[in-house]
Amino acid sequence: MKKRLVVLFVLLVMVFSACSNEEGSSNEEEQKLDESIEGNNNGEEKEEEIDNDTSEEDEDSEGVSGGFETQTEDQLDLTIGDTGRFDTDLTTFEITLEDAEIIEGELDGVEPQFDSLILLDITLKNTGEMVYPVQDLMYGFEATDYLEGTGVQNAAEFFDSVKEMTGELAPGEEVSGQFITDIHEAEEYYFRLRSGITGSGASNEVIWTIPAEEAKK
Incomplete structure (x- = not known):
């Protein structure tokens, strides 16, 4: 009887450990997925910021160099x-x-x-x-x-x-x-x-x- 209880206890421990590992693995995978998504979003935001900065620089450059055109012949x-x-x-x-x-x-x-x-x-x-x-x-x-x-x-x-x-x-x-x-x-x-x-x-x-x-x- 005692041997059966011990075996049953061991089985329960193994099942519990397996569930814990699966849950932990699942949590880790979810965390990695979240980090990956966040990283991609940050990358897109940074790319957007760079594009905006470049556009502003182009506009400033055009304002400096392209604002005057002489109307009198040489x-x-x-x-x-x-x-x-x-x-x-x-x-x-x-x-x-x-x-x-x-x-x-x-x-x-x-x-x-x-x-x-x-x-x-x-x-x-x-x-x-x-x-x-x-x-x-x-x-x-x-x-x-x-x-x-x-x-x-x-x-x-x-x-x-x-x-x-x-x-x-x-x-x-x-x-x-x-x-x-x-x-x-x-x-x-x-x-x-x-x-x-x-x-x-x-x-x-x-x-x-x-x-x-x-x-x-």
């Missing part, structure tokens, strides 16, 4: 006496190159860093709809003897006898002044807005050609 063959019209991401304005003079040697006690100096008489007119400082409109202009390279910008502030253009221009107003810079010896020179600005699409391109013979007084 003018690449202007000479002394001609007026160039600029359509920039800042405003619109006009510059007339009234005269040009090559100065040999020093001016106001300042020696040229290159071969000589070139002095330009110009008139600047604000054709936009807002008031702008003259320095903002004239920023980036240069003289050069080589169109494929860089030029030298205005140094009027360092010469006492040169009429520097300052102040502000209201719409429709104009001011006359001078631009001076160092130049190498060459047969002709160019006055322009530097290529880094025009090449980026921030302005149309305007170039004056100044023959050296015409600028020697």
